[in-house]
Amino acid sequence: MPRMNMVQALNSAMDVMMARDENVVVFGEDVGYFGGVFRCTEGLQKKYGRDRAFDTPIAESGILAAAIGMGVYGLRPVVEIQFADYIYPATDQLVSTAARLRYRSAGAFTAPITVRSPCGGGIFGGQTHSQSPEAIFTHVCGLKTVIPSNPYDAKGLLISAIEDDDPVIFLEPKRIYNGPFDGHHDRPVIPWSEHPASEVPAGHYTVSLGQAACVRPGAEVTVLTYGTMVHVALAGAEEAGVDAEILDLRTLIPLDIETIVASVGKTGRCLIVHEATRTSGFGAELAALVQEHCFYALEAPIVRITGWDTPYPHALEWDYFPGPRRVAEGLKRVMAD
Secondary structure (H helix, E strand, O other), X not given: OOEOOHHHHHHHHXXXXXXXXXXXXXXXXXXXXXXXXXXXXXXXHHHHOOOOEEEOOOOHHHHHHHHHHHHHXXXXXXXXXXXXXXXXXXXXXXXXXXXXXXXXXOOOOOOOOEEEEEEOOOOOOOOOOOOOOHHHHHOOOOOEEEOOOOHHHHHHHHHHHHHOOOOEEEEEEHHHOOOOEOOOOOOEOXXXXXXXXHEOOOOOOOOOOOOOEEEEOOOOEEEEEOOHHHHHHHHHHHHHOOOEEEEEOOEEEXXXXXXXXXXXXXXXXXXXXXXXXXXXXXXXXXXXXXXXXXXXXXXXXXXXXXXXXXOOOOOOHHHHOOOHHHHHHHHHHHHHO
């Protein structure tokens, strides 16, 4: 079985789907000839032609408007917003049109579009290239929100997103495009070439939307996380010496609440970790759901480890980025109560 990093896995997913379905088209800023700023679409234009893999103007609202129109009339657009920070001009198209289309047409029309976008920090991109806006989209009925943490899941989830008949926001943690990092230093914990999840089938397969994965079984505390923070949480659990069960949520909407409830019901404690800002972050929704479903099982208050409520700093990136030390401190705190 071939080994891939996340960039290669995402490219493979689009390649597989473009070969299987001539209605799949890929477009966005610099995704054609250049192959995308992170090379996720490299080679697709050469293989499938300029009609199916092409560049667009720097106009996110126009990119999404075109995708919606294409989707209504039978195509399956896979569009790239070059950085998640740039998606805001297209928010009205996503919220008011794409997400509402099935409802407002009583099922007569759908918007089978996939919106790919690199998210998060860790590459010294500063405040306008490092945001994690996932919570915004989870608030919108009709949108699905996906964030993979490894190459195997990235390919399977992207294929599922492309095959889905409703709009999917597919956020890709760019910090782990080429391998997971430790959260403290600019070095990999383990390169993808040695990581079990780098074994990625060359052909078609899917990972179901709405299904979490247990990446570390444990009995003392449940850690809920996703994306880059899965790797940080694994390192933090080792540093803390706590028997933590770590769940990679993979999709935020739909959310696998059954797996969460079963895990917290077993451990009696819960730590939530995400990179986005704390206030109104998705961790707040997770905390509310755990409280509602697991109140009588909880033996300690729920703890959140998140980014700070400030724009993403350039010079102090590693102080903002939740690292293993902060996760370890959170685990010790939840275990002390």
